[in-house]
Amino acid sequence: MSTTEKKTSYKEGLRMVESGILSQEQLDNMISSGIVASASSSRGVGRNVMIGSDGKTQIEPTLYFKGGNGLVYTKEMNELRDKFNTIKDKYCVRTTEISKA
Numbered sequence: 001m002s003t004t005e006k007k008t009s010y011k012e013g014l015r016m017v018e019s020g021i022l023s024q025e026q027l028d029n030m031i032s033s034g035i036v037a038s039a040s041s042s043r044g045v046g047r048n049v050m051i052g053s054d055g056k057t058q059i060e061p062t063l064y065f066k067g068g069n070g071l072v073y074t075k076e077m078n079e080l081r082d083k084f085n086t087i088k089d090k091y092c093v094r095t096t097e098i099s100k101a
Contacts, residue, residue: 007037034072046096048088058095061088 013036016022022030030036049058063084065077073081 008035010037010039012036032072038078046094048092049095049098050092051098058098061092 008030010031013022013027013030017024017027027036031038047058047060049060051057052059063081065073
């Protein structure tokens with residue numbers, strides 16, 4: 001899949017499973033092959049950020065895979081991303097949880 005092609009959203013893929021167009025196994029295969037975006041537990045609940053030393057700047061830790069444009073992520077890359085997100089959850093706070101002072 002090239003970087004110019006847009007993936008089908010996970011939400012749309014789930015709708016196809018619920019309506020019987022796809023099986024869950026087919027959806028999982030489409031996610032693995034990069035046709036459908038993977039599920040994200042963080043959508044709609046704000047970004048995970050750290051607060052800077054000034055006490056107000058929001059800094060978002062990120063993980064990028066540089067190179068390999070258009071290639072589907074390998075199993076190892078997905079495992080690394082999942083581990084990174086687990087660590088990020090431990091050290092960060094959601095933007096929706098930051099009180100507006």
